[in-house]
Amino acid sequence: MAAQIWGSEKRARRRREISAKIAQMPELHDSKPLPFMTREEKIMESARKLTILTEKMGQIIDPTDPAELYHLNNEVLGLEGNPMALHGVMFIPALSAQASDEQQAKWLPRALRREIIGTYAQTELGHGTNLQNLETTATYDLATQEFVLHTPQITALKWWPGNLGKSSNYAVVVAHMIIKAKNYGPHPFMVQLRDEKTHEPLPGITIGDIGPKMAYNIVDNGFLGFNKYRIPRTNLLMRHTKVEADGTYIKPPHAKINYSAMVHVRAYMLTGQAIMLASALNIATRYSSVRRQGQIDKSQPEVKVLEYQTQQHRLFPSIARAYAFQFAGAETVKLYEHVLKEMKSGNVSLMADLHALTSGLKSVVTYQTGEGIEQARMACGGHGYSMASYISEIYGVAIGGCTYEGENMVMLLQLARYLVKSAALVKSGQSSKLGPLVAYLGVKSEPTSLIDRIPNSGFTEYVKTFQHVSKRQTLKAADMFFGLMEKGEKREIAWNKCSVELNRASRLHTRLFIVEAFVRRVNEIADIRIKEALTDLLHLHVNYELLDIASYALEDGFLSASQLDYIRDQVYLYLGKIRPNAVSLLDSWEFSDIELRSVLGRRDGNVYENLFKWAKSSPLNKTDVLSSVTQYLKPMMEKARL
Ligand SMILES: CC(C)(COP(=O)(O)OP(=O)(O)OC[C@H]1O[C@@H](n2cnc3c(N)ncnc32)[C@H](O)[C@@H]1OP(=O)(O)O)[C@@H](O)C(=O)NCCC(=O)NCCSC(=O)/C=C/CC(=O)O
């Protein structure tokens, strides 16, 4: 199963080997539990481990293999981030996709050797979503052949970029490029921020940390201002766009090609979210098979809480989602790598499809991951609320994904634009022009669902039902939009008035893609036992998801009430079938105790003894009487007694 999750037997084996090596290297372990550290201590601890990793990386992993590096980071540095998180996630990808060969030769080897640390600075205090209204400018000075970076006012300060505040000395900075008073829109520039020897900010640069956040606090998200700060012309990333010495602008082959670093992260973050969801579920499911509370049959001893159907209903559909996200994520990464290769050789025709797909997936996956992790926390009762479970930290980090790399509602609306265009093709009889991801919009569906009406239909009737509701909602939302415009409404106003319906279409389309990716994967599996276990999970997935969106299929009679009862019964049936496999389905992800960082989710199940140990090690317990008592509470009580 680990081979299915991680892509191949070799990958799964390598992960195991890497974890085993890390287990033997105490210098790479947290020196004390992270929740007992201050933010400064955590940053220090992370930097300590990061430098050891840089030294010893070659002994543990193949440093040229991104999957091995990712695993190493997760295990040693953990999900709260590290001082170089953005370096790998965005800085290097931005240079790889947007810098010319010559620029790459100059900067990439230095970045890969970690001679310099970089980040991606795009969002500003006043604008994150609306890139067209970013305010930082890069004005070309023809006389010196330099760009002059400037922050005209407070709202133009770069705000949020990870590791910008204290760790990075370089950044890819996005600024409006102005040449001879003409604004060419946002473009990426390579910018040195700090002196390479002293790490002091360079003259003309204002820089710092934006303060603590809901989670992810090892990352020093920062602010950045420029005061007429000069960089050479050749620091504009010039793979796709060029500015000649005389100010001539050579436009890119696609207007949005400069957004490729964001698409990169949106494609890769799906598996990261799946891992966080599976981690939280691993903790909750293991704990649920240790925790005994109450009886189902009063004549019997107390049961493991995992025996309760409500507990299974809380956890198992999310287990299915974690697998579904992992499989959909793997497909998306493959597609991304393909599109990137095409883009590098000048073919940009697939960019719109990839942008639409990743926008929808990023939104649905992060939202449902957040839901699943929060249910996992509640499933652990009181102990879930303790940092000893570590679930609240996982939750805090995961739901950051609903906001960064494009706010979820906004990204769903990006997919909706693509769906509406596709709907227009269908309406104008040009269905043959639909791309493969939306081809179903042009296919006539049966009048009613055949779920439970055709024996041995496998998952086909489910997929058709998802296709039906997605198509119907897309066409309905598009009709609403076109209808308003026909009535004379301006395009943008009409769009806003339909946006809730449009986003519903985007979610349904994305959920269909996820279901299909799961079905595709299960169909490919040869090992009969793995196929059986994943088929049960897939049954739970399609029935649970369909029940969740049933209103769309009920309102036009595509599904009947009796079919809904069947679907509901299937959910209950598969909860029971999955129960014996539940812990194994999560243990198959092979997270080590070092990586999970959870007292509650320990592999050995020795929860209570270790919770007590954990509590005793709380810094508050170093002394029996705190100074808050001697200084304030004791005098207060004494005064009250007088
Ligand atoms: C919302 C966005 C996409 C709007 O961008 P804008 O330039 O204003 O778009 P227009 O309205 O002019 O045009 C829309 C048009 O462009 C197509 N399009 C947009 N993006 C792409 C793309 N990447 N590839 C291909 N095509 C694209 C779109 O499909 C439309 O086509 P039509 O044919 O329908 O016209 C934009 O503002 C945006 O992306 N905003 C989100 C900002 C964001 O994601 N910021 C991330 C900052 S970095 C970060 O968060 C890091 C986090 C840390 C970590 O990851 O760990």
Ligand SMILES: Cc1cc2nc3c(=O)[nH]c(=O)nc-3n(C[C@H](O)[C@H](O)[C@H](O)COP(=O)(O)OP(=O)(O)OC[C@H]3O[C@@H](n4cnc5c(N)ncnc54)[C@H](O)[C@@H]3O)c2cc1C
């Ligand atoms: C943990 C974290 C890490 C980050 N790291 C980085 C980084 O490394 N580099 C970087 O550059 N940035 C980074 N960011 C910034 C991040 O990319 C932005 O916060 C994000 O893109 C959302 O933009 P915003 O903050 O402007 O939200 P806003 O756009 O102000 O969103 C506020 C509300 O307005 C709604 N809204 C906005 N526009 C529209 C619209 N057109 N239609 C409908 N509704 C709309 C949104 O849906 C939302 O409900 C990070 C953010 C976080 C939280």
